[in-house]
Amino acid sequence: MTERKTPMLDELEKGPWPSFVTDLKRAAEKNDSVKDLIAQLEQSYEEKKGHWKHGGIVGVRGYGAGVIGRYSDEPEKYPNIAEFHTLRINSPAGWFYDTKTLRNVCDMWEEHGSGLLNLHGTTGDIILLGTKTNELQPTFDAFSDAGFDLGGSGSGLRSPSACCGPARCEWACYDTLDVCDNLTHEYQDEMHRPMWPYKFKFKFSGCPNDCVASIARSDLSVIGTWRDTLRINQEEIKNYANSGMDIQGRVCEKCPTKALTFNSETKELFVKAEDCTRCMHCINVLPKAVRPGKEKGATLMIGGKSTILRSAFLSWVIVPFMPLEAPYTELKDLIARIWEWWDEHGKTRERIGELIYRLGMGNFLRAVDLPPVPQMVKEPRANPYIFWQADEVIKADEATK
Amino acid sequence: MTERKTPMLDELEKGPWPSFVTDLKRAAEKNDSVKDLIAQLEQSYEEKKGHWKHGGIVGVRGYGAGVIGRYSDEPEKYPNIAEFHTLRINSPAGWFYDTKTLRNVCDMWEEHGSGLLNLHGTTGDIILLGTKTNELQPTFDAFSDAGFDLGGSGSGLRSPSACCGPARCEWACYDTLDVCDNLTHEYQDEMHRPMWPYKFKFKFSGCPNDCVASIARSDLSVIGTWRDTLRINQEEIKNYANSGMDIQGRVCEKCPTKALTFNSETKELFVKAEDCTRCMHCINVLPKAVRPGKEKGATLMIGGKSTILRSAFLSWVIVPFMPLEAPYTELKDLIARIWEWWDEHGKTRERIGELIYRLGMGNFLRAVDLPPVPQMVKEPRANPYIFWQADEVIKADEATK
Amino acid sequence: MSRTDLGPPDYKEMLPPVIKENYGQWLYHEYLKPGVMKHVSEKGDALYTIRIGSPRLVGLDTVRELCDLADKYCDGYLRFTSRHNVELLVSNEANVDPLLAELKQKGMPVGGTGNSISNIVHTQGWIHCHTPATDASGIVKAVMDDLYDYFTHDDLLPARLRVAMACCLNMCGAVHCSDIAILGIHRTPPRIDHTKVSKVCEIPTVIASCPTAAIKPDPKNKSVKVTEEKCMYCGNCYTMCPAMEIMDPLNDGIAILVGGKVSNSRTAPGFSRLAIPFLPNNAPRWPEVTEAVRNIVETWAKDAKKGERMGEWISRIGWERFFDRTGIPFTDKHIDDYIFSIPTFRTTTNFKW
């Protein structure tokens, strides 16, 4: 344990935004590993350099995932963080908690670890930040007894996450929390025992506002939408107009498809349903007056990911509309086909989007049995390098026979 | 010489559009090779298959380009087109002719070849379509004596071409014909003795309407533009407005940068100069009232090409503005630097655009000594894979010294 | 002996006097009728241009006929356009109508200006090339016959219409940026004549020529072999090596691409994109092709706003609607799977049903 001055970190206690340094210092009062953490961090600040070594393989019994091993590269100097692993605890769908549960989390983590946590990790887990190898199993046991389980890591399914959806949002086009929860339970094995080419992420957003950034941050993005016409409450339109809202300027003119017309005499708003692309803009600006349609479901998109290796991809449409009702059989069947193909053809560290890029959408669609539709593309190919399947051309030898 | 019925080609003499078959038949009356050509073509129509063999290397003395060798694959059947090469004759800039010259072309070609020609080839040459190997040199000699020379082919400079520009168009921002002519004369060696990785094309358009499709079809596209404000003649605006032209709808609303405002009271049109991207739209619709500015020159763009290999590219900006005055020294210096770099680094059959794609714009710009400017990109890179030059980073060993 | 490196003839010597005198001083132009333009200079001089459609592949009789017309009405001056039309350059206004009358009588089409279809830029096809998947001149004739009225009128279409045709994917016709592109395509891998490969081809060059790395050495045969699943029939290897036959009458045919443009007017230049992956090679008049082109043109003409070129129309209504309205089926072929595929995928939920 190293006690030392932290003039640089102290600077980060100043200013109005809540300070993680203050939290670290408070935690350090009760936990020696945090003292070492602070000291090592101060050293990083001085040297402009991290001081963690590559994680070795650590974990809990029966699991291949959920723990990130971490070791200080100066264990003699910082013995209390010689081992300082994190556990990823799968959070409840939508990140809703009661205080009883949350206090229990605190108590368990006080007993078994540093007392530091991320609420939440960017994938959505509760990140228990820092404990020793021999505490991993006891920590897991305690959390498991309390009804928690580990999240994902490594080359497996990562903890799915969902926007608050029907629990707190009027725009949810399907039950994001239930799908998230249902699928997470369904795929425990895929999450806990990584065995794929690389990681795979699901994120569930209830509408095209995409409040969990699923299109950017998940391999399979499930985004709520509707098939019929958005609903307009003309009374509320009048109220907005009367309250001074510039409906023509802020709504109609910004509609990307120019599907809206506002009659400034009658103060009525009309939508040309077949032009609307359900971008949500008019709904967002006029939440009391405009709402999604009634025939609801989701658009499924594939391939979203960050930079490594072929640069970042945004997910793209593979199923324009799928109704999503428990037990989500159609969705699960499709997922099974996708994973099977990826597992068979993917190279190590090749995400599904990159595999499709390498082998082509045509091959992907045939393999997972999805019909090609124009909604999948912004625009068709510009090059003439079209592949033809054997049954689409006439074989010369057949013809001469 | 084969005389035969041509029921399929005969079908193409029907209809209002002038028929190449009629021209072939008329030519066949005077020339036996055209009779064979017609017969072989009829066979191609029947079989749905071309009947030309790969061109061997044929040409004229001192030249490595300008002739495309062509041989029938059924020379016994069509002896008069056993050899049927084309000569590419470099056309005058802008394709202006007097009849004396054109009649002379006819006479010479009547004597030496099939009497068929393309006016013009898609690169812009006069294509003399079909003659025998032993006629190549005499044909060339005759044309040379008449003041003509061969155009390009193979891995060298291709015949540059230019829109009619200042000769017949009010919008030309530089002298397309003169630049085209000047550069063509300057680079005779590069055109006639191919020695590069692949072909290289110049095309010169006097304004962004790009009437020679230079952006799509040339490696170095030179497109006229202006640096100051477009000029508006308010009297003529009034005339247009009075004649019923919907200036607001057809001009202002279609201006891509919304740089125009029309005062429907005073019938005046105003441009916000710093927003205008010189797209030509307002000028095109109101040719009597709006014209380019006065400070004229050209935008230079690189990389345009068709499909092979890495798919088609459109040229992109490398010099937003270059004044173009004879003797075009600045332009020629740049061209020299571009060719030098391409020649040094290009692989066989790699066009300049593909080389830049492979090695990166940064390397290209450094090599040809052009400053990077935002006009070169639609948008900056989204990936973080930035290359740093040795002098931009601190070497570890230097620092420790 | 003839001189070399003379370069092209001096363009200045072949300009009509009215152009020499007003060079660089043109002020504006007007369309008098389809195919007839008047350019007026700052000095007030005028030049009348009569544009005539041409099959481009012409014989000497036709050229001499054009010279006769130019001599009679144009003081001996004429030019050709970047789309291979003929332009008769009339300095004397009085000659315009008589010239038009004679052209009419001769059946020579006047048009191609303004909101019309101009000539189809095209290539050699079976007339002269060794890699074509179809003919060029024949299809062009059939399509121009069919769209003839759109050439001679400039008030039937929402905007100009530029059609191009190339007989193989080398795209000498620059079809890659046309409102409508008619493109000859092969659809089967090259058939290798192993006995010839080592004799007529340089094996490393052949291997390097393949964009998808489908060609591997076949040392046993002193030849090469092709991984068929990787081959997209570009014919590059055939260009490098005649022993790799790419022409295949059973399967060669035509693809149609749409929505490209070249000018910077309003919108940036853009590529033509696949509309119909394959139509059969039905010489001599390719009815499937003329029908398909007409369908696209007429759907556009009916649906687009004034001034909207094909691609502008499509980007307003969306590709999903383009396929709906034209009735063209969307297939896996339409989805890009080459180098720049990813940016063409729909990375948004904003689409139409």
Next chain:
Amino acid sequence: MSRTDLGPPDYKEMLPPVIKENYGQWLYHEYLKPGVMKHVSEKGDALYTIRIGSPRLVGLDTVRELCDLADKYCDGYLRFTSRHNVELLVSNEANVDPLLAELKQKGMPVGGTGNSISNIVHTQGWIHCHTPATDASGIVKAVMDDLYDYFTHDDLLPARLRVAMACCLNMCGAVHCSDIAILGIHRTPPRIDHTKVSKVCEIPTVIASCPTAAIKPDPKNKSVKVTEEKCMYCGNCYTMCPAMEIMDPLNDGIAILVGGKVSNSRTAPGFSRLAIPFLPNNAPRWPEVTEAVRNIVETWAKDAKKGERMGEWISRIGWERFFDRTGIPFTDKHIDDYIFSIPTFRTTTNFKW
């Protein structure tokens, strides 16, 4: 023994009663003030949400303090957002003001709704990761201090502002689609410890890990070598092989990317794009970074139209203007040279001076 594969706790059990009763039946919402929302259901029930900024990296004291507040005002219910803010879920309207008063007194920032900056999504940095080029929590603290007013107000910005931070280009913070992205970058090739490579790394995997094929086997050393001109310092090899040190205090630092978004509202989602290639790692308060971010935010705030997010503003004015107005120099670094570079080049003459 503990059970495995239990899965996450049942979310249904932790929803407040007002949510259970109105699940899926919310009708609309209102912003009462920055950070305070009211959701009303079809039945007329209301839920009040108070959003509090959080450093995300918290100790137990903070969590327990939040629980105390939730117990006192929210019947024990709270949630966290996808951007790691805390949301206190108040069923009883009467509790809203007292809660806000207590939060104010405690100095806990309420805000992040509507047209404000919300929390910065970020990553581990020097706190816990092995590849960072910078710290995450420290920069976030410095930037949020600086932009604090934009969190607690929702009328100072043209639209919402989403900033993300990742400490290396793995981009765990999903910075690739943010209005402003703060990104740790390395700038020098890995330094190879040849004595360790064969012991701790699988050489073929290391070679395969390099996106630019810069790594070649070095059989003499039983190691690998790196072609430095090809290396763009992604650190992929280091992730595969700890013997290839990528951290370099002399040269590591920060890049700023701008204009990305995630929502489909109005415009499609899009990537953040490079604005500033490099800023130094000046811990503890990274003044160059806070200054750069503030400059971009304020230029946007001043110049954008109401409702225009960063990227929408930039695409209206053009990148050439973005660089002008922010005063950020444009360099060769800004021009893409990776796989999808070509579609980012300006293939039109339509640009601004």
